[in-house]
Amino acid sequence: MKLARFRVGHGQVRLGRVEIADPQTLNGVVVDLSAVPGLDASMKRVIADFAELRDVIAATDGERFPLAEVTLEAPIDDPQKYLAIGMNYKEHADEARAAGIPTPTNQLWFNKQVSCINAPYGDIEKPAVSDALDYEIELAVVIGARCRNVSREDAYSVIAGYMVANDVSVRDWLQKRSPTFTLGKSFDTHGPIGPWLTTADEVADPQDLRMTLAVNGEVRQDWRTDDMIYDITAQIAELTTVMTLEPGDIIATGTPAGIGAPTGNFLKVGDVVRGEIEGLGVIENRVVAAPDA
Missing domain, CATH: 3.90.850.10 (Fumarylacetoacetase-like, C-terminal domain)
Incomplete structure (x- = not known):
């Protein structure tokens, strides 16, 4: 699974599941995971609870955005180290x-x-x-x-x-x-x-x-x-x-x-x-x- 932090236009940062056909050209989509209960924009939360969240994240069918039309943020912006x-x-x-x-x-x-x-x-x-x-x-x-x-x-x-x-x-x-x-x-x-x-x-x-x-x-x-x-x-x-x-x-x-x-x-x-x-x-x-x- 590929997990991203992304922004649409000047909106808030969201978490998404990336479905990609060609990493060279960003030919693919990112599926918005905002509907996952309790999920915010911190990748650390997903990582810490991934065993419990994996199936939900994989099954979530949120809004889909072409990768070329979003701004990808650092996947982890708040590591401790x-x-x-x-x-x-x-x-x-x-x-x-x-x-x-x-x-x-x-x-x-x-x-x-x-x-x-x-x-x-x-x-x-x-x-x-x-x-x-x-x-x-x-x-x-x-x-x-x-x-x-x-x-x-x-x-x-x-x-x-x-x-x-x-x-x-x-x-x-x-x-x-x-x-x-x-x-x-x-x-x-x-x-x-x-x-x-x-x-x-x-x-x-x-x-x-x-x-x-x-x-x-x-x-x-x-x-x-x-x-x-x-x-x-x-x-x-x-x-x-x-x-x-x-x-x-x-x-x-x-x-x-x-x-x-x-x-x-x-x-x-x-x-x-x-x-x-x-x-x-x-x-x-x-x-x-x-x-x-």
């Missing part, structure tokens, strides 16, 4: 090392502050304080159950679903300005996600998905998720050793080779960044000058 792992693809670790970033010997985690979350087709703001705006296509995992000390064997049982993410990074603030990654990863609008939440039952093997990112039509990243150094189960086991994960928490699982940092081929105002993951859909974001520019 947005966590991301650094240098988790083999060739990306090599290119990062070439750019002066040492390869970690353990899982390297950082926060993206949740205020960075952006819609799947929202504009990415280039801040005036940097000319080193970079892109990172990533598979995002969404947690579906409150959990702690999860074994690798049980890790898939706590996953609600998956999304496409672009872990937009301000490189000079990331590697030079701050001793942690948080500031360089957390500028407003630098967390586009979506285009919807694809529930876990629809993804046969999240460790075998093709992911691509193009800038102005030029493919910069083209890799598969089987190249992760630490797979999804290892990531969840590591994180839940430390902290309790909650429904709606987002985990960005790493980016493959092809980022802009090694070559200095950074994003500019006017660029269009398109990220796609097999079976999960497409997000596309235009780079604009931040309001303070």
Whole structure:
């Protein structure tokens, strides 16, 4: 099942069930779920109660809107946590090392502050304080159950679903300005996600998905998720050793080779960044000058 948050015109945000024929062109419809009793526009509520709500959501025949005529919002706009792992693809670790970033010997985690979350087709703001705006296509995992000390064997049982993410990074603030990654990863609008939440039952093997990112039509990243150094189960086991994960928490699982940092081929105002993951859909974001520019 594909679940979206969407807006018709300037109306209120609604939850919908996506029925899609072609994710490349948004050829499909979104079915309004407003008639589901007690459902508001929070995807976290759906995720937390999905076992009870699944049949009702699947059967609801609400008003249908062409996807091309609605505004898709971030599938989850209010997670408690947005966590991301650094240098988790083999060739990306090599290119990062070439750019002066040492390869970690353990899982390297950082926060993206949740205020960075952006819609799947929202504009990415280039801040005036940097000319080193970079892109990172990533598979995002969404947690579906409150959990702690999860074994690798049980890790898939706590996953609600998956999304496409672009872990937009301000490189000079990331590697030079701050001793942690948080500031360089957390500028407003630098967390586009979506285009919807694809529930876990629809993804046969999240460790075998093709992911691509193009800038102005030029493919910069083209890799598969089987190249992760630490797979999804290892990531969840590591994180839940430390902290309790909650429904709606987002985990960005790493980016493959092809980022802009090694070559200095950074994003500019006017660029269009398109990220796609097999079976999960497409997000596309235009780079604009931040309001303070």
